[in-house]
Amino acid sequence: MKNISILGVTGSIGTQTLDVVRNEKENFNIVGVSANTSYEKVIDIIKEFDPKYVAMMDEKSFEKVKNYCEDNSLDIEVYKGLDGLNKIATLDEIEMVVTSVVGMIGLTPTINAIRAKKDIALANKETLVVAGDIVMREARENNIRILPVDSEHGAIFQSLQGNDEKSVNKIILTASGGPFRGKKREQLSKIEAKEALNHPKWSMGKKISIDSSTLVNKGLEVIEAHHLFNANYDDIEVVVHPQSIVHSMVEYIDGSVIAQLGSTDMKLPIQYALNYPKREKCVVEKLNFAEIGKLTFEKPDIETFGCLKLAYIAGRKGGNLPAIMNGANEIAVELFLENKISYLQIEDIIRECMNTLEYIENPTLEEIISTDEKVRNYVRKKFNM
Ligand code: MN
Numbered sequence: 001m002k003n004i005s006i007l008g009v010t011g012s013i014g015t016q017t018l019d020v021v022r023n024e025k026e027n028f029n030i031v032g033v034s035a036n037t038s039y040e041k042v043i044d045i046i047k048e049f050d051p052k053y054v055a056m057m058d059e060k061s062f063e064k065v066k067n068y069c070e071d072n073s074l075d076i077e078v079y080k081g082l083d084g085l086n087k088i089a090t091l092d093e094i095e096m097v098v099t100s101v102v103g104m105i106g107l108t109p110t111i112n113a114i115r116a117k118k119d120i121a122l123a124n125k126e127t128l129v130v131a132g133d134i135v136m137r138e139a140r141e142n143n144i145r146i147l148p149v150d151s152e153h154g155a156i157f158q159s160l161q162g163n164d165e166k167s168v169n170k171i172i173l174t175a176s177g178g179p180f181r182g183k184k185r186e187q188l189s190k191i192e193a194k195e196a197l198n199h200p201k202w203s204m205g206k207k208i209s210i211d212s213s214t215l216v217n218k219g220l221e222v223i224e225a226h227h228l229f230n231a232n233y234d235d236i237e238v239v240v241h242p243q244s245i246v247h248s249m250v251e252y253i254d255g256s257v258i259a260q261l262g263s264t265d266m267k268l269p270i271q272y273a274l275n276y277p278k279r280e281k282c283v284v285e286k287l288n289f290a291e292i293g294k295l296t297f298e299k300p301d302i303e304t305f306g307c308l309k310l311a312y313i314a315g316r317k318g319g320n321l322p323a324i325m326n327g328a329n330e331i332a333v334e335l336f337l338e339n340k341i342s343y344l345q346i347e348d349i350i351r352e353c354m355n356t357l358e359y360i361e362n363p364t365l366e367e368i369i370s371t372d373e374k375v376r377n378y379v380r381k382k383f384n385m
Contacts, residue, residue: 002274003094005032005053005118007085007109008101010041012205013123013149013266017098018045020271023283028274032088034101039064046076053077053091055084085109090116096274098149099124102207103330104372107131111365114138114146121273123149125224126330130323131368132227146228147273152221153228154269155247155260160229163252171231172249172257173221174241175300176201178213181242185304191343193336201244201264210333214346215300219311223322226315233316238308240298245287263287306347314354320363320371321354327375328353340383349379 004021008014014035021028032053035042039061042054046069054069054076056062062080069076079087082105089097089109097113098121099106106124111131113120115138122128128135139146148154152173160168179200180188196213197206204212211217222236247269249259262268265284272279302309307329314325332349335341341349353375360367 001029002027002096003029003031004096004098004121004274005034005088005091005094006030006098006100007034007089007106008036008099008124009033009045010035010038011100011102012208013100013270014098016266017100017121017270017274018049020267020274020283021049024271024275024280027280031093032091034085034088035061037061039068043068046074051076052093053079053088055079055081055088057081057085082108086112089113090118094118096121098270098274099127100149102126102205104130104327107365107369111135111138114142114144117142117144119145119147121147121149121270123270125150125220126326128224128227129220129326130372131365132223132322133318134365134368136227145276147276148224148228149266149269149273150221150224151264151266151269152248153224154272156225156229156250158260158272159248159250159258163250163258165230167253168229168231168235169251169253169255170235170237171225171229172251173218173225173236173238174244174246174248174297175215175218175238176212176244177240177242177298177300178215178217180213180305181240181301183304185344188304189342189344193339196336196343201242202266204266206337207330207333210336210346211329214343215302215305215308216311216329216346216350218300219308219314220326222308222311223315233312238300240300241295243292243295245292245295261287307350310347310350310354317359318361320360320368323363323368323371324353324357324359324375325350327372328379331376331379335379335383335385340385353378 030049034055037058066078096119100123110127244264251257263285314321328350332346
């Protein structure tokens with residue numbers, strides 16, 4: 001029985017993690033959960049999974065959950081805010097934390113969990129993007145595992161099993177291409193939020209759906225792969241694979257390519273990360289190759305989807321530049337979802353921030369966090385928010 005905490009338990013990955021646990025109740029015990037505002041969902045989770053600790057980021061939602069626990073005389077500690085999130089990430093009783101919160105907010109709880117020697121099932125890619133050097137160093141020093149939950153990185157991780165790291169030639173990250181694959185800049189200029197939220201293959205949260213459509217998501221994943229697998233940027237290639245059946249591949253020096261394939265269902269990489277190194281019974285639909293018929297691959301159109309190019313620039317230059325890129329994107333996506341900027345302005349804002357904000361070559365954790373604040377303030381000021 002593995003004792004775990006789930007950060008961001010009501011989000012897309014959090015909910016799917018619950019599905020996996022529901023199917024393997026004999027393997028996992030959910031000790032702590034955190035959420036932002038969705039207190040009704042959290043109360044349902046309390047009823048079903050009986051966690052001992054709950055944290056709510058939002059004050060009002062915290063009161064609701066706390067009152068519920070008191071009214072029903074439940075022996076549950078309820079915490080609030082970022083302090084609460086950090087408590088859930090570092091509980092004595094747990095051995096693993098599933099970090100499924102979205103965005104920069106995932107950084108400090110992840111670092112604290114690592115320092116408390118918890119294994120991490122990492123779904124929060126921003127953590128590695130903004131502070132990959134620090135996170136990976138802390139993981140080594142504390143001798144814990146970072147198990148990728150992202151489908152691509154889960155696939156690479158599986159394709160690396162049993163092979164010598166030195167015999168890897170390159171990593172091939174697959175991308176669905178998003179809902180606007182094949183479109184040109186003029187067509188993209190008119191895109192509205194609801195179209196960008198409609199992903200053809202994966203069902204995901206709002207932020208990642210937009211990121212997926214701009215290829216920012218793939219850019220973040222390139223940086224994530226660089227850190228997780230200690231790979232040079234020249235050895236990470238992105239290939240568009242619209243069917244999303246091959247979740248990524250590893251090419252070895254002898255020319256062999258090992259890939260992981262599976263349905264487009266996040267429960268598969270979640271289940272693998274949670275159970276690693278074991279495998280458990282299938283919770284997703286199995287593949288039927290005769291029905292799939294064909295798998296296709298093509299080059300990404302980085303002239304149209306410039307964000308992918310920007311991510312390589314940010315990753316290669318390193319320092320706080322990935323944090324600038326990520327912060328600019330997070331706020332630009334918010335503005336786009338509020339219909340305050342156009343679709344192509346997301347890319348413009350990222351580029352402008354990368355060119356304007358102060359570069360720091362070897363940032364501390366504090367400098368990364370302050371970079372993120374500076375980027376957000378810069379963009380907010382520009383759009384009078
Ligand atoms: Mn992914």
